[in-house]
Amino acid sequence: MKKTILLIITLTLLTVLIGCNMEKSCAASKDPISRDDCYLEKAIKIISLSTCNNIQSDIVRNSCIAEIGIKKNELLICSSVEGKAKDYCIAKIAISKKDFSLCNELNTQYWSDICNKDIAIVKNDHSVCAEIINPIPKEDCYDTIARNTSNAEICSYISTKPLHDGCIRSIAIETLNEKLCDKIKMSVQRDACIAKIAVLRKNESVCKEINYKFIKESCISRVKLALNQSNEN
Secondary structure, three states: OHHHHHHHHHHHHHHHHHHHHHHHHHHOOOOHHHHHHHHHHHHHHHOOHHHHOOOOOHHHHHHHHHHHHHHHOOHHHHHOOOOHHHHHHHHHHHHHHOOHHHHOOOOOHHHHHHHHHHHHHHHOOHHHHHHOOOHHHHHHHHHHHHHHHOOHHHHHHOOOHHHHHHHHHHHHHHHOOHHHHHHOOOHHHHHHHHHHHHHHHOOHHHHHHOOOHHHHHHHHHHHHHHHHHHHHO
């Protein structure tokens, strides 16, 4: 027990000494930008809020405090941050805590969207994707959850045609369900989806559902080849 306590005390003292030496080396830098970068790096490394206070630039200092708040998972530290770094700090903690309510307190739309998207994906809750304003992270939210849960119905919330079709195709192939390919909007992609599943299932009858002649013929040839290879093995 005494050895453990002694070890903890020794490590704590070493951390303090290292921190002090780091701060002295940063102070020796004549270039203000390099000096601030040095303090930022050291503060994050030793998780020292006081080291952030040595930074002259408001932007870098607030970024430093935000990083410490995230590492310590303390919202109180985030509240002392000024500017956009404050929302960044709160968003990161909200994501780690999987707390949607914190996302709604953010003033920056970008971080609010990222916050809602990341938590929605972790929880596989596609209903929260609707809270996202920017269409890119919103559709990425639906796409990721649809694939994660193999739920093709979620793909219907995606308005961008290539992304929507890619979402359906991925789930159809993963589940070997050629009927899902009918939900694909682009006809060539629909047929390519069916052909892929027909080959994976080694089922020539599935190729008959393909409309484009050249894709159908290619499908039949590939299925026969797959069957021959299976028989040889």
